[in-house]
Amino acid sequence: MMFDCVIVGGGPAGLNAALVLGRARRNVVLFDHNSPRNAVTRESHGFITRDGIEPTEFREIAHQDIAKYPSVVIRNEKITDIKKKGILFELVTKAGECILAKKVILATGLKEIHPSVKNVMDYYGKSLFNCPYCDGWELKDRPLIVISEFPSAYHMVKIVYNWSKDLIVCTNGHKVLTSEQKEVLQRKGIKVFEQKIKTLVGENGILEAVIFEDDKIEKRDGGFVTPEWIQASPFGKSLGCELNQLGGIITDEFGRTNIEGVYAAGDASVIAPSQVIIAAAEGSRAAIGVNTDLTQEDF
Structure with missing residues (x-):
């Protein structure tokens, strides 16, 4: 036919x-x-x-x-x-x-292709997402993380800021933000972490904290990644x-x-x-x- x-x-x-x-x-x-x-x-x-x-x-x-x-x-x-x-x-x-x-x-x-972070897929679709317009409302006003290894990290964190002001951005060892961008984010109270992430911590797909390779711990309830x-x-x-x-x-x-x-x-x-x-x-x-x-x- x-x-x-x-x-x-x-x-x-x-x-x-x-x-x-x-x-x-x-x-x-x-x-x-x-x-x-x-x-x-x-x-x-x-x-x-x-x-x-x-x-x-x-x-x-x-x-x-x-x-x-x-x-x-x-x-x-x-x-x-x-x-x-x-x-x-x-x-x-x-x-x-x-x-x-x-x-x-x-x-x-x-x-x-997701960021090279250990066990990121354990949380993806449950407390970590890629689209703030799709899932930002459910995470509003909570302590959030943006994980991105790309220059688009700056755009993503600015968009997510509409839903939560309690933000950190993590580039997982990649230098993708300019000094000017980092200054803007810091003025907004957004911490920038450029060191690698050791692991994510939580239960049943719900994020509780991120641990960096220098053993620094940041408590987070969820967030967004840029694949x-x-x-x-x-x-x-x-x-x-x-x-x-x-x-x-x-x-x-x-x-x-x-x-x-x-x-x-x-x-x-x-x-x-x-x-x-x-x-x-x-x-x-x-x-x-x-x-x-x-x-x-x-x-």
């Missing part, structure tokens, strides 16, 4: 793209091997009518919505290869099945899609990449801020781009 569009990735971007294309009566298959980046997240915030929803429940509701449109199929399989064959695309599943499509939406998301973001799949690069300086796939206002017939949506194209509502909106715009281009080709 020839599909109008194949969507690779079943997060908010891919799901919303499938919904919009289903409502446009397009024959679509969405491939999702269910390995979301936010698997450690207990609640998703910032999406009106769905504030605080568990990611698994969000996906279940989305699948129910999409099931109303018979031209859309969701398959729990992994795509291992995508090649452009003339004006069409050939996608290969892990089982070796070949799928042909006129258009492809890459909604494959990102992977996170390095990389593409979760190689498809954008292998298809020849141009990337921006942050590693996101460059698109126009309707998700079109520089490769005709290839579209990108969600975290794969918008590196930050990484929010469910933004990813879903990106999926909608890419779907409109696909439908617009298919309609133009029909005429």
Whole structure:
């Protein structure tokens, strides 16, 4: 069967793209091997009518919505290869099945490379997070830590300051802040620690303190980390899609990449801020781009 569009990735971007294309009566298959980046997240915030929803429940509701449109199929399989064959695309599943499509939406998301801090993942998604807009409210007015090995540490700590004035910033042995930046932070009462972190201390994922290699201890209730973001799949690069300086796939206002017939949506194209509502909106715009281009080709 020839599909109008194949969507690779079943997060908010891919799901919303499938919904919009289903409502446009397009024959679509969405491939999702269910390995979301936010698997450690207990609640998703910032999406009106769905504030605080568990990611698994969000996906279940989305699948129910999409099931109303018979031209859309969701398959729990992994795509291992995508090649452009003339004006069409050939996608290969892990089982070796070949799928042909006129258009492809890459909604494959990102992977996170976390700071090199011992046991940081024991706390990630429970008391340490990456997005203040998603989780800042729950940590408001508490003693917090910002852990970052990148120059973006300065921007992050300024944003987090909106939710808590009791802040420290830790660069884990990296000199990423200028002397001027450190002076600004110190005037705001924000301590800067550039020594390496020995370990994080707490129970059941709830942070209690950070211990540095010089054995200094700072008590903290939670905080934020700035991971390095990389593409979760190689498809954008292998298809020849141009990337921006942050590693996101460059698109126009309707998700079109520089490769005709290839579209990108969600975290794969918008590196930050990484929010469910933004990813879903990106999926909608890419779907409109696909439908617009298919309609133009029909005429």
